[in-house]
Each structure stands twice: as structure tokens, then as C-alpha cells.
Amino acid sequence: MEEKKTFDQAVMEMIVLLKEKNYKKTREKLLEHNEADIAEALEEILEETGIDTTIIVFRMLPKDISVEVFSRLPSDDQKEIINRITEKELTYIIDELDFDDKIDVLEELPANVVDKILEKTPKKERHQINTFLNYPDNCAGTLMTPDYISLEKEMTVREALAYIKNEGMDSETIYTCYVKEGSRKLKGIVSLRTLVVSDDNTKIADIMREDFVSINVYEDQEEVSEMFKKYGYLAMPVVDNEQRLVGIITMDDILDVIEEENTEDIERMAGVMDSSTTEYLNTGVGQHVKSRLPWLIFLMVSLMITGAIISQFEETLSQVIVLVAYLPLLMGTGGNTGSQTSTLVIRSMAIGDLELKDALKVLWKEFRISITVGLILSVMNFGKVMLIDGESWKIAVTVSAAMLIIVTFAKVIGGMLPMAAKKIKIDPALMANPMIASITDMFSATIYLVMASLILGI
């Protein structure tokens, strides 16, 4: 933390310097840091001093560093910079970017700009870029790079190392190398570790692993990140439907995927529609409204139905108006307890701890938990209603019995709905808190008021 504080201070100093138009000193200070830090500083500078100053700073960076920094900026910031630099500068940056970063940038650019850039690209690379741009969103194809080291089965370790020495600098990783045969079919993989510790005259064929795991190019990125978590490899090969090697995915790109998938789950669980990958502050008011309103309206309709249910009991309520005071208690507790369960179940399914076949076990566990929790809350409420509120035992029985039934229902439905959603291939995260709360609301109101009518004999 100490180090971070110093870095934040350094950035603040740069911003002060920039406001005094002391560009030379800013540049000096900036270049004391590495590319990732410079990118973070630039983000801050953009936010605090605007795009004009940022462009001046960006142009002052040495060319090779400016490309590295650019590749680390959030895509919103990249777009702002692209809009301000010359076509020549843009072409230079695109040329120098690693292939996977290049694709990421091109995907965000308008089609006419992409066409202009591609005009100047050699035909072979242009073809490859077009193939990569056409992979569906969020599939393995959009995460991979074609820059990997290919070795031949007949090479010796010495030849392989010499080859890597020549080709290694343009490759995304040299730590895992790939052996193909015939029509680009992947035959084996060999790690640089194995190469380095093996005897120089050993043949690649003798040390390559043939029990490798590969990823289909159309595999969903969530599944891809699960595979990285399971196997712990630094890089994994991506193959097409004919098992031909088309690229590799490296672990560092997976960190972002995990974060992105978790954000998507968390937002869905709170009833926010996919708000794309833009940052909170960079998302406009209109876009925020668009991602929040649909669920709010959907939930509002379900709350209106709850209201209509309550209307049916106006007679009961107007006779014993004190019943109204316990309505939020029962509905709220039902919602809270259901959300706890649904969250635990959704998360356990997401990280692979729970599968559909465990449904009965979940049901049995939640049933026992809910009876325990429900009884404790019931007894507390019985005491509170009779002793603190001084109401009749009939009302105390109504509230506490309803509590037990509602908690049990909420936990069971909170556990089952996400699993049912998964069964019919809907994202379980959509079944979380607001949805469960709405369903338990309707149920809670009905149970409570029916029981009140029966017990109070109204």
C-alpha cells in the first residue's frame, strides 16, 4: 500500500505540472515508471486535464513505449486518443500492437476506419484480421492470438532453441510451443521448461506431450476460463472443428475474462441488464437508464400483483388494522432469506461446486436450514408481538406461524429456481435477489393474510 500511495502522489504531482504546462518535467517523471503505471497515470491525466493535454503527453512518449501504453488503456480512452491523432500515427500504433490487442482495438473502430487501415496491411495479415474480427462475441476466437511458436517433430532440442531465439520476439509466448503435422493438425505441445532441461540432441517428438487439452475456437469465454482454472496452464491451444491449430490463449488474458464474467453475474443478480463493458462513470445517463429500467418495470408489475392480492383482503385488514404493520416484516424477511439462498446456489453453480444433479441434496439442505432459521425467527416474533407490542396471542400465532412457512418457502424457492433456470438453459443469475424477492412477496402476502383470516375468524 505504501508503494501505491507514492505512485498516486507522483501522478498528482504530474497533473500539477501539466496545469503549469511544464511538459518536459512531466515526461521525465512519467518515464521513471513502467508501461502499466504510465497507462494508469495517463488515465488519471485524461480524467483530470482533458483530452487535449493528454494527447500532448501521449505524443511526448517514445514511440515503442507509447504503443505499449496504448494497449493497456481502457477502450474508451483508446477511442478518445484515436479520434485526435493523425492517420499516420494510428497506422503506426495498429501495426506495432500485439495481434490480440490489434483485434481488440479494430473491433471498437468504425468500419470505414478499419477499412482504411486494412488497405495498407499485407494481404495475408488482412485475411487473418478479417477472420479474427468475424468470430462471435465472447468466444475463444476473440481471446486468442495467432502469434505462437511452431516446432517440427523431427527437430532436436538444439534446433528448436535456435529457432526460438530467432522467432521468439514476435511471439505472444515462447513458454509453450506447438507441434503440428500435415494440414495444421495439432499433434503435441512442448514447454520451454522441458526444452531447457532436456538434452540438446533429444528429438522434439520424444519430449512433446500428446495428452494436451485444447479449446474449440467457438467455446464460450466462461468455459475457457473454467478450463484455465482447472488445468492451471499458462497458455492453451485453440483448434477449429477439424482440430487444426488456429491460435493460442494465454493466462493473462483470462484474468480479465474472469473479472468480466463475475461483473456480469453480479449485475444480473441485482437486476441490471448487461451494461456492456464500459466503466460506470463513462456510461451515459441514458445507457444507465436503459440497463436498469426493464427489470424495474418487470418487478413493479409483480409488486402490483402483490398489491392486488392484498386488496382482496381489505375487509380483513380494515377490521384488524394492526395486521398491516407486520406485512413489511414478513415480506422483507421472506425476500432476504430467499436472496441468501439463491445467491449461494447461483455462486456455487458458477464456480462449479454445484451441479444440476445435486438438486435434491440442495432441497434437503435448504429445508433443514429453513426449519432451523424459521423456528428461531418465529419464536423471536411470537415474543415480540405478545410482550413488546402487547397484541393478542392470536395475532402472535398468525405472525410467527406465517414467518415459519414464509422462510421455508423462500429458502426452498431460492434454492430451486436458479437450478430450474439452469436446467432450461437460462442464466441462473437472472433468478437472483429481485426475482426471488418478488415471488416471495406474493407468496408472503397471501399466506399471511389467509392465515390471519382463518385464525382471527374474519
Add this chain to the structure above:
Amino acid sequence: MEEKKTFDQAVMEMIVLLKEKNYKKTREKLLEHNEADIAEALEEILEETGIDTTIIVFRMLPKDISVEVFSRLPSDDQKEIINRITEKELTYIIDELDFDDKIDVLEELPANVVDKILEKTPKKERHQINTFLNYPDNCAGTLMTPDYISLEKEMTVREALAYIKNEGMDSETIYTCYVKEGSRKLKGIVSLRTLVVSDDNTKIADIMREDFVSINVYEDQEEVSEMFKKYGYLAMPVVDNEQRLVGIITMDDILDVIEEENTEDIERMAGVMDSSTTEYLNTGVGQHVKSRLPWLIFLMVSLMITGAIISQFEETLSQVIVLVAYLPLLMGTGGNTGSQTSTLVIRSMAIGDLELKDALKVLWKEFRISITVGLILSVMNFGKVMLIDGESWKIAVTVSAAMLIIVTFAKVIGGMLPMAAKKIKIDPALMANPMIASITDMFSATIYLVMASLILGI
């Protein structure tokens, strides 16, 4: 997905074979897969056939594979196996495990078992193990391993590669090597990539990077994962307060940390107390109750307060009983809209998109969003109350005006509370859905009923 299905089927077949006590065939089938898959199969076997059969299968594995498989099992399963194997088998496994896995296992064992194992360990390693076991939970020290490659500044690339060839097999990674001087102070790092592409006679001092980033051994694991995300390094050095190199952390261990931290956040956001790292199904009913009950009771008390507020308006409600039907609508919408905002803000802070200094920007953005959302919902409700429910315009005005105020309040409080929590160093995730919903409940009930009294003149 195709591949996964086949693997699941293969596991099912093994379980059938095991139930027929056909161990030889099971072993054959098992050994067709790699260690990560065998571990997954073993988990399944444990769940379906019990520990006795699992131990038989585990003992049938070749010794080196059994250690690899063991290191990949969840810690609950490891414990079950440890309880059943002989001391000799346990000592063998512990000896052969990678250092960081060894620490993970030892941490879970009872003290007397650890002492017994350490008795047989050489003094130097015993000392090191004790140091590692004593690092506080969730800090960098618990993630690192001391098995890294150390190079000397004066070595040539040829000498370094020869050294790695000898030592490389015992090291966690050979892809980043470390150069120390004097009293173990970290001086530079050099990647194997640089070594492999450099000329054989180059001195390490000339190619090592001195602008490396290091992690303090007491740094929180959440901060560590942020650094990996930012820099994208495969491994990072860990230093003590005197900048001496004490270990390294590799990226593959960070995948689990990210997942764990996200799970913790998600659970807290749903009002579940830290449920430790055990799996849902392996957590007992008592433990589940313990992690859920505290928040439920806390929230129940706040719902009781809402109830008490409503009681104050019994007079109003009994005169216009239809007001009760709109109470869940307003309270529920307030809770839903507040949760959306708090979730977005908490998540944005967690992934570093939002900082405390952005508080005013968040306030201004949420204010504009809430006016937009609030107006739309207000108009919809005004229409519904008058046209569909056929109530008076006074009731329609009460409901729709309360809606606008409640939505605005909920979004502002949903945005500000998590930031306030962070300011006073409470985990913002604790301020999420249930908490915000409870606060907005109280506010919603009050606003609605006060407005009703005023507008309806009761």
C-alpha cells in the same frame, strides 16, 4: 462442450465399474486422463461411492501421479484422504508436494499431525515451513513459494541456462529468474524469454530488468490480485520489509484468489456472513444457519422499525384502506432500484473503476438517472392507479409523487452508502442489497404515508 460431456460419461462409467468392484479396469480408464481430470474424477468417485472405495482407487495410482492428483483436490477431500492413509503415505505425499501446496495442506491439519510430520523434515526446511505457516491469513506470504531460480549478476547467459537445466525441475517456475545481491536484497529480474533470445556470452547484469515491481509479504491478497491484473506478469517477487526476496507468487495461484474474493463480495452483498471457503454441500446445516442468521435478525429488527412507523399511521390507513395495497409496490421498487445502484457502485469500486474521489460524480449521475427512471415509473403508476384501479386522482398523485421521491432517495443512498463505508474502511459489499433495501423501506413507508396524510387531508 462436446469434450466435457465425454469426460463426464467416462467418470460415470468408472463409478459403475467401481460398484462392480472392477478396480483394475477403473485404474486403466483413469490413467487415460491427465492429473487435473483424474482429480475431478476422484472428487466425483468420493461423492458417489464414499471414502473407502476412493482410498482404494487413490492407492492404485502411480505414486508420482497420486501426489499431483492430491494437490488438485479440494481441501475437504484432502482431509478425508489424510484421515484414512498411513503416516508413511502421508509423509511421502507431504514431502513430494510443491512447497506452496505443502503449506496449504499443513495449514488444514491438526497441530499434532503437523508436528509429527515436521519432526522428520530437515531442520532448514522445517524452519522455512514454520515461517510460512505463521503468515497472517490472506496475505501475500500465504500465496508464495520459495522455490524460484536465483541467478548471479556475473553469470553469462550460457552459465545461467546451464544452471537452470540443473535446478529447473524443482522450481515453481523457471520463466522468471531473480538476481539478488548482498543480504538477499532483490536487484533485478530476467525472464527466460530474454535469456533464450540473448547471446550466450551476454552477462546477466546487462539484460536484467531493474524496474521490476515487487509485492510486500504482508500485502492483502486482494491487492496482490489487482497487481497481477494490472501488470500481467506470470510471476511476481515477494519481499519483506527490508526488501529481501522471500518468495515468488505465480499467476496460476491468482486465479483462485480472484474467484475467492469475488465469492466473498457476492455473499456479503446478499447478507451472508463469511461462510469460509468450504463448498455449499460440504457445509453443515449448523454452519449455514450461523452464516445467515445474524444478518436476517439485524434486517428483521429494521423491518420491525418500519412496522412501527406504519403503526403510527393506522388512523390514516384504516380510513383509506386502499393505501395498503400500494405499500409493497413503493417499498419494493425503492429496494430494487437502490440495490441496482449499490451493486454497480460496489462492483466498480472492487474492480478499481471508481474511487472515493469520484463520490460527487456518482451523486450527480445517480441523481440524473433517478429523476429519469423515477419520472417514467411515476407516470406509469399514475395511469395505472387512475385508469386500471379506478382510484381518485388524489390517490394517484400520492402514489406517483411518492414513487419519484422514493426512487431518487434510493438511488442516491444506494450510491453514497457503499462509498461512505469505504471511507470509514468498512467493506462496501456489506452495504449492499439487504441493507439498502431496509433503509429505503423505512424511508419509503414514511414518505408515502406522510404524503397520503397531507394530500388526502386525513
